[in-house]
Amino acid sequence: MTVAPIDALAPVVGSCYRDGVVTVRRRRPDSRMRLGAVRTPHFDLVHDGTDLVVEHGLGLGEVDDDLAGLLSDELFEPGWLRGSELFERVFTGVVLTCADEPEVAWEAFYANTLAAVGAAARAEPRPNSNAAPAGHGCIRDYAPVYARAESLVSGRSVLELGSCFGFLALRVAADGRAVTASDVSGGTMRLLGAMAPRFGVDVATLTCDAAHVPLPDDSADTVLAVHLLEHLEPDHAAQVLREACRLARSRVVVGVPLEDSPSEQYGHLWAVTLRVLREWGAAAEGWRAEVTEHHGGWLVLDRG
Template sequence: MPADFEECGRFAWRACRDGTVEILHSLDTTTISDSTMIDGLTPLVLGGVLCGQEAFESAAVQVIESTAGTADAGWAAFYDNSVVELTSGTSPFGPVHRQARSLVRGHSVLEVGCCFGFLALQLAEDGHAVSACDITAGAIDHLTRQATRRGTPVDAVVGDATRLPFATDSVDTVTLIHLLEHLDEEAAIQAILEALRVARERVVVAVPFEDEPSEHYGHLLRLTEADLRRWADRVAHAGARTFTDHGGWLVLNP
């Protein structure tokens, strides 16, 4: 390792004269995945090297794109390895996706706040008719390209969770998996109402339980199971249940 880099967990870093940070890593197309990228960057966040969501996301993109000879090859490896880890359960987030997939009812599914769309890809490869939306156009572009490359049909569109661009009663299940903690209280309720409007059979909500909201992930709310029950009390539905499994879950019947 060059002498001017400082080790920090699995990665190393140095400050540049322009105020940016250069990160050194050993990940390649066989090892890059969502979990290995997060494992590498988290110590830099905890150490104060990366501050805030924008810095974290910028570093993540640079790590992914530097694992191969081209950015496209880096993204392809990132997606393929991440889906394998999530499906097999070797990713720390795998249990959340496994639970979400088990709670889907009916054939058609909408994943709201899909981010990279790993769950949407798994659901489509399970045989569901899948739509996905996220407020970030870049995330939708990546998902669309990778779904096409993998031959996996996912209808991905840019959309706001509080104003879903989908018709009433248009899909069987709507999922909001680790999305609502990114919103304030009233926006979270509006997102649940929108999901209930669009869903015919079920709405599935999952949130992390954190001591403090994770700033680098853009989290705003610290949530407990009591918050999920309170949310259920604030919306009209035909049945609700909450439970805990690697965080909190709220399952609503429209």
């Protein structure tokens, strides 16, 4: 049976999201009833006939990108649920069921996340935190990754490959740079295109494979590939790096998590090492390469 792709802007009815794979429901704030044999601090999990049902009690003030950490820690790492596609569907369903209108739910998600990233970058206490444990997928852990990437941007035009929700693209654009965000997921790019104007930021969006970007050579001063290449098979990742070099006028910035083993729920296919980054840098003819470690591994390529 063919299952419809994830629609981040799908309407919800009665605080219930259904996509043919999973049903996500929001508990009434005054409800004392809990579903299922699997009950975690934030989620209940039950099989209702043939349907997988996830119920939660999160609201608009609580939903941000730390939801990834909550889902991982409470449902996926323990093995109650498996797979990156199911992870994305549950994630989408939780966000959408926090409000009656999709745009309202996602605007709160973006606003809460951007505020939390800014607070983490300033090392300030975070209001309304979901208090997800430290680890990959938590805002306080990837905020310094964004800060590092932003510090490495050179020039006024930036192309980001594999932007996902586009938080980094939004932050770079808010600094006054001309930014194009790209991702293989058309739905994610549509969502980013809908959200950026709500934050007074101009971000162009492009749906494409990062190894085949329909833009001319030297399209941007800096090309970013931050936490992208671990999601691709090694040969595909190497193709993306070559494409980034074609597109960049002056600098390519690559950032990867340094993991002992790839995180399946986040869609990581392999653990990229500092040795691999050095090999990529050595193979980039006409570029000067620098490999460093700062909340992960970094490869920075500068022309000649």
